[in-house]
Amino acid sequence: MKPYESNGATKVIGRTVLRPRExxxxxxxxxxxxxxxxxGEMLPPEAELxxxxxxxxxxxxxxxxxxxxQRLITKVPGARGGNFVQSVDYHSLGAxxxxxxxxLLALGTIHFDEVADVRQLLEVPSVRLAAVNRDAEELARLAEIVGQQKTASVDDPHIPELDREFHTLIARASGNRVLASFVAALHHATEPVHYLDLSPxxxxxxxxxxxxxxxxxxxQDAAAGEEAIIEHLTYLQRHISAHRSN
Incomplete structure (x- = not known):
C-alpha cells in the first residue's frame, strides 16, 4: 500500500488528542x-455532567x-444554585x-492618566457616529439626562450616575457595540466626576x-459634535489634573 503523500511530503491527517478535561x-x-x-441557563448537575x-x-x-x-459560566452556591451560563454579549465584554x-489600576501596573487618555480618544468617534446613527429613543433619553443635570445640585448623589449614563448612551448610540463596551468600561474605571472639584x-x-x-x-452634525466633545473632555482633563495634584 502507498503511504499518504502530497507533492512528495507525508500528508498530515492527525490532530492533537485533547485530554478529558480539555x-x-x-x-x-x-x-x-x-x-x-x-x-442564564443552568447546566445539568455536576454528577449528571x-x-x-x-x-x-x-x-x-x-x-x-x-x-x-473565562466568564462563560458562573457558579451560584446554595440549595437552588448550580452552574449557569453567563451573558455573552457586548455588555459582558464591557464588564x-x-x-x-x-x-490593573489597583495594582499600579497602569496609570489613571493612561486610561483617561484612551477613554477620551474613543469618545470623539463615538459622538461623531452617534450624530449619524442615534434613534429617537436614545435622543429622548439624552435630553432627559441633560434636563436632570440642569436641575441637580452639585452635591446630588445621582450626578455621577447621570454623567456615566450620558457618556455611555452616546457610545451605544454610535451603533458600534464594541466601541460602546470600551467607552462604558473605561468611563466606569476612571469615573471622571469623582475626580472633579464639583463647584457650582x-x-x-x-x-x-x-x-x-x-x-x-x-x-446630526458630526463635526459640531466632535468639537463639542473635545472642548468638554479638555475641560474635564484640566480640572481633574488640578484636583488630583492637590
Missing part, C-alpha cells in the same frame, strides 16, 4: 457559543473552573474589561457642554 471544556464552550446553551462525559467529578470540576475563569482595568461653576460649565454635545447629536 474535551469537556471544548464541548461546553462550543455549546455556549453556538447558542445551544442559552444565557460527569456521567454524560464519562469523566470523574474532579475532572469535570477542573473544566468548569476554567470556563468560570470584563472594566474589572480588568480596575484591577464647574457643574454649570459641564451641563452647558453636555447641552452642546446633545444639540450636535440632535442636529
Amino acid at each position: 474535551q469537556v471544556e471544548e464541548t461546553i464552550r462550543a455549546a455556549i457559543l453556538s447558542g445551544e446553551l442559552k444565557s 460527569a456521567r454524560q462525559f464519562n469523566v470523574s467529578r474532579t475532572t469535570l470540576r477542573e473544566a468548569l473552573r476554567v470556563l468560570t475563569s 470584563v474589561m472594566s474589572e480588568s482595568v480596575e484591577n 461653576e464647574v457643574g454649570r460649565d459641564t451641563v452647558k457642554q453636555h447641552q452642546r454635545i446633545l444639540r450636535a447629536i440632535e442636529q
Whole structure:
C-alpha cells in the first residue's frame, strides 16, 4: 500500500488528542457559543455532567473552573444554585474589561492618566457616529439626562450616575457595540466626576457642554459634535489634573 503523500511530503491527517478535561471544556464552550446553551441557563448537575462525559467529578470540576475563569459560566452556591451560563454579549465584554482595568489600576501596573487618555480618544468617534446613527429613543433619553443635570445640585448623589449614563448612551448610540463596551468600561474605571472639584461653576460649565454635545447629536452634525466633545473632555482633563495634584 502507498503511504499518504502530497507533492512528495507525508500528508498530515492527525490532530492533537485533547485530554478529558480539555474535551469537556471544548464541548461546553462550543455549546455556549453556538447558542445551544442559552444565557442564564443552568447546566445539568455536576454528577449528571460527569456521567454524560464519562469523566470523574474532579475532572469535570477542573473544566468548569476554567470556563468560570473565562466568564462563560458562573457558579451560584446554595440549595437552588448550580452552574449557569453567563451573558455573552457586548455588555459582558464591557464588564470584563472594566474589572480588568480596575484591577490593573489597583495594582499600579497602569496609570489613571493612561486610561483617561484612551477613554477620551474613543469618545470623539463615538459622538461623531452617534450624530449619524442615534434613534429617537436614545435622543429622548439624552435630553432627559441633560434636563436632570440642569436641575441637580452639585452635591446630588445621582450626578455621577447621570454623567456615566450620558457618556455611555452616546457610545451605544454610535451603533458600534464594541466601541460602546470600551467607552462604558473605561468611563466606569476612571469615573471622571469623582475626580472633579464639583463647584457650582464647574457643574454649570459641564451641563452647558453636555447641552452642546446633545444639540450636535440632535442636529446630526458630526463635526459640531466632535468639537463639542473635545472642548468638554479638555475641560474635564484640566480640572481633574488640578484636583488630583492637590
